[in-house]
Every structure is written in C-alpha cells, then in structure tokens.
Amino acid sequence: MTILDGKATAAEIKQEIAKEVESIISSGGRAPHLVAVLVGDDGASQTYVNSKEKSSREVGFKSTILRFPDTMTEDALLKEIEKLNKRDDVDGFIIQMPLPKHIDEQRVIEAVDPAKDVDGFHPVNVGKMVLGLPAFVSATPAGIMYLLERYKVETSGKHCVVIGRSNIVGRPMANLLSQKAYPGDCTVTICHSRTRNLAKYTLEADIIIAALGSPEFLKGDMVKEGAVVIDVGITRVRADNKSGFKLLGDVKFDEVAPKCSYITPVPGGVGPMTIISLLKNTLKAVIN
C-alpha cells in the first residue's frame, strides 16, 4: 500500500513553480499577480485567503487581498470585478466564497473574465473542461489529477466510482476521468444520495473518489483488494485532544488502507494539493 502524499507532492510542485517564477523574472518579466477578494469577515474564509496568500508569496507571486465589509452591495462588487478584469497587472483573481446572502454568487462568478478565472468556476471554464478543451480546472479536481499523475497511477480502462455529484468535486472528477487523456480513460460511475446499494458499485471499483462529506463513510467492507482510494472529505469533529477537535475524511482509513494499492490520508492528502492547483492556474494565466 502506497500513501499518496499530498503534502510532499505539493511541496515538490511549489518548488517547481518557484523556479518558473524565477525564470520569468530573470528574463525580464514581472512576478505573477494573484488577487483574492474577501467580502465580510467569515472566520474560515479569512483562514483560506491568508493561506492562499502565504503560498503565493512562497513561490514568488505578488499577492493582494482586497477586503470589503459584508455590507458591500452586489453592484459595488461587480464594479470591483470589472476593474480587476481590466487591470493588466492582475493575472488571476478569486472571489472567496461564500458571499453575504444579499449577493447573487452565480452572477458574481459569471462577471469574472474567464481568462483570469483561476478558480475555474465560470461556466465557460466548466464547459471547456467538460469538452476536453484547455481550461482552468477548479482547484480540488485539478489537485487530484496532479496527484494521480505524480504517482503514475494507472487509470486507462479502470472502473472509477465517484461518490458525490457536487459541482466543485464529484461532477468535474467524473468528467475529467472519463476523458480520452491521462489521467483519464476510466469507465466512470457517478453515485450520489439517490444511488441504491452504493456498496455494489464501490466493491467493483478500481478507483474510488469519496467526495460526499460524510465522516468515515467508506468502510473496509465496501472496497475491493487493490483499489485506489482518494478521500476528498474533510470534516471537523470534536476530540479529546489539546485542540478539542480532529479532521476526519470520508474514508475509514484504518479499515480501508490495508486493502488499497494507493490511498490519500486526511489531512495531508488532497487538501495540500488544492492551493497548488490555484498557483498552477495563476501561472497558466500569465503564460496565456
């Protein structure tokens, strides 16, 4: 059994990105510039945005956080987006979700210039991804693809079962892994809340993407010997330790891991790969 070590892989890719940034700068270019827009003061969002900024700086990007109060109107936000679309010194930007309830998230997402949409949320990028055209792929699915690729996990002709049909993980994973490509060329089954007898599917799967957000849902007796298991879940639960909580994935690791050929841990699996994908997308935005 091999651990798909997202933390180590992310560190490796970070170094590669840093080198690319150095080479851009040494050949007279400017540092890639990623802007994060944060509306309101949601704690988790603050943490995410700060961590994105830290990683950006570590690879030599210029990083800016634009903070606005949660009283900001939708119109004002759309105007900020319009400015960012036009700024030549901004390569990519993200609008940290969730937004305050009085703002229509979909309208905001569609206001972002697809060429700067490094989150890959704009329908144009989703559509291009699905059609197999060059596109910004959103961070979590892209991170999983990098991880499979780095570990040279065989995917062609494999049966992949995706649990969860969310627009940010399950659905893009199903579309990506069924593409004529590597990683890809899988026979893909997408399962969800309406699926009957889920274990029948997971037991037949060569590759399982668990992305339903239910702690330790996937048990040992739901997985066949030699399976590849990617755990996308990350749920904070109370625990008797110093911090008072621990993070659980969608996979009951101690039961499932011994049966696997490859498995991602939680934490340290898919999580660290996510920010990397955002950095890779920003680099792509510079080069385009």
Added chain:
Amino acid sequence: MTILDGKATAAEIKQEIAKEVESIISSGGRAPHLVAVLVGDDGASQTYVNSKEKSSREVGFKSTILRFPDTMTEDALLKEIEKLNKRDDVDGFIIQMPLPKHIDEQRVIEAVDPAKDVDGFHPVNVGKMVLGLPAFVSATPAGIMYLLERYKVETSGKHCVVIGRSNIVGRPMANLLSQKAYPGDCTVTICHSRTRNLAKYTLEADIIIAALGSPEFLKGDMVKEGAVVIDVGITRVRADNKSGFKLLGDVKFDEVAPKCSYITPVPGGVGPMTIISLLKNTLKAVIN
C-alpha cells in the same frame, strides 16, 4: 414492451409549439426567427438545413437560410456571426457543421452569442448545463430528455449506462441524467472505447443510452429483462431494396426489444426529437 415513438411525440410537441407561436403573434408579438448558416454545398448539410427550415415554417417560425460558398474565409464568417449576434430580429441561429477545413470550428462556435446559441454548442451553455443552470441543451440530448419525460419513464435511483463519450451525445446525457432533477437522479456509468467488459455494465443497467455509432452493436444477451433502451445510433448501410440502403441503429432491435420495458426504434425514435429540441430552444430564446 412500449415503443418510445419519437415520430408521434415530435408531432405532438410541434403542435404545442405552433400554438405558442400563435399566441405570441395574437398578442402582438412577431414570429420567432431562426437563422441557419450554411457554408459550402455538402449534401447531407443541405438536407439537414432544409429539414430544419421546413419544420420551422410548420410551427409558424420565420426561417432564413444564409448560404455562403465554401471559399468563404473564417474572418468573413466571424463577421456574419457578429451581425447575427446584433440583429434584434434574429432570436436564435445555428452554424451548420461541418465547416470547410480552413475554418476553425471551435472559434466559430465560441463567436456565437450564448443567448442565441440554440444549438447549445457554446462552452457557456455546456458549462451551465453541467452545473444544472438554465441553458440551451444541444438537440439530441434534449430530445432524449423530452422523450423520457413524455412517456413518464422512471429514472430516479436507476442505473443508467451511457455507451459513448462524445461531446454531442454521450457526455451531455451522462451529465443530464445524473442531475438532481427529473428526468435524472440516475446513478450513471459512462462507457467508451477503453471500457473493459462492456457487457458487464450493460447487463446491470436499468437504462441504456447507446450512442457509439456502431450498427447493431447492442445484442440481446447484453441487456437485462425490463431495461429501457435508447438508441441514438443511425448508420446508413447497403440493402437490397428500392433505395439501395437502410438505416440501422446501435441496437439489434429484434433481439433487444422483447426484453425491454421501453425502447426507441430506428428510424422514428430519437431522430425526430432532435429538430423539435432546436425549435423548443428557439422558442426559449424568444421568451428570455
């Protein structure tokens, strides 16, 4: 076994559309206007475009065919598209594919205003469809969805196996039928040329969408009792009859039909539903 009669259903929907057009006109509106752009003189394309025009007129649409020689440059075509995007008297338009080889089809598709893209080929429409947002869905998948809906075929919780991952049929069908919607809420498996042991999947399927373009590929021993079978294939093969040819679907009908709860014939199944979807999209473009 019930035949999903596309011809009869299409005729029924045509009447409904005609009524809506009448009501638009009687309340002082103008007839919906669909434009088809035809570049070159490909025989099959001529036939398709003429048949679209005929159907449009039958429901009371205004229909225009813009014909250009196959020497037309990409630039000139893009300029025509720009004009159509701007014309207030044009509700929707299609560029008949294939285009002459010197023209980049993808560039042309992306030049069409998504709000007039009644073929549903623009990545924005593909992306919105995948995200479950209102969108123009391309004609064949939309036609299949109408057919399932009209016959009230149960889909929720069913296992649907899609054979073929093309961007115009297989992939959109997989995305549509896995949505939280009706028709939809299926557990969907997408199979293709790299799938190993395809019969293993089809034998477990409650619903099969055969869209691989291989005449009589799906045999009786690949289908379970009570399955719903949608045959998207249509291949012209030589035959000893007056016309010298016949049309074959992807399903060996005489073997498969007796096992089915529902099945589409070829011809007269999915085919007639396709043009209907284009008309429905055009009507939607008017109302938007």
